[in-house]
Amino acid sequence: QKEVEQDPGPLSVPEGAIVSLNCTYSNSAFQYFMWYRQYSRKGPELLMYTYSSGNKEDGRFTAQVDKSSKYISLFIRDSQPSDSATYLCAMRRYNTDKLIFGTGTRLQVFP
């Protein structure tokens, strides 16, 4: 079993929809949680990061962490065609540098 599980999609939604992307994990030692966005043929770029449980909001993006359920989410409000990309969750334990990534969910937002 992989440490981090993520539905690969693809997820296809109309412009303006609310998108929910999720990851589950098995290692309770993970403390830092991140979401990366990767456009085709580009490197991943950091979107959001959170420490431990709770919510964090940045513009149209909201990241949620539920450590009791070992479940993290990324919500995108008012989705735009420019949001079409692969979204990767990533996480790490305290005091280590190594990030463990999910396999990524491909999102398509159509006009």
Next chain:
Amino acid sequence: DSGVTQTPKHLITATGQRVTLRCSPRSGDLSVYWYQQSLDQGLQFLIQYYNGEERAKGNILERFSAQQFPDLHSELNLSSLELGDSALYFCASSVTLARGNYGYTFGSGTRLTVV
């Protein structure tokens, strides 16, 4: 431009050959990470260097090796290449994450095709 520079962008080579991928980290970053990305496996951690020394090792094959030089640039050497080594290879850099909770900055990758 993320500030992390990877060369070359594309590489096509034959089985059994050896190649070297190069990475220059973002200014001020001491850590360099190498990841392999394939369609079915996602981003797989290979190795991390911090200020010239190996810090962590992941699922890196014995045919692969890496090093970080005094100017902090890093090279990933892949030898005795097999068809299955075809993938995107990403380099990322950071300050040591243990001091904070921010992630890596990735380069744009090297696409390796082994024929």
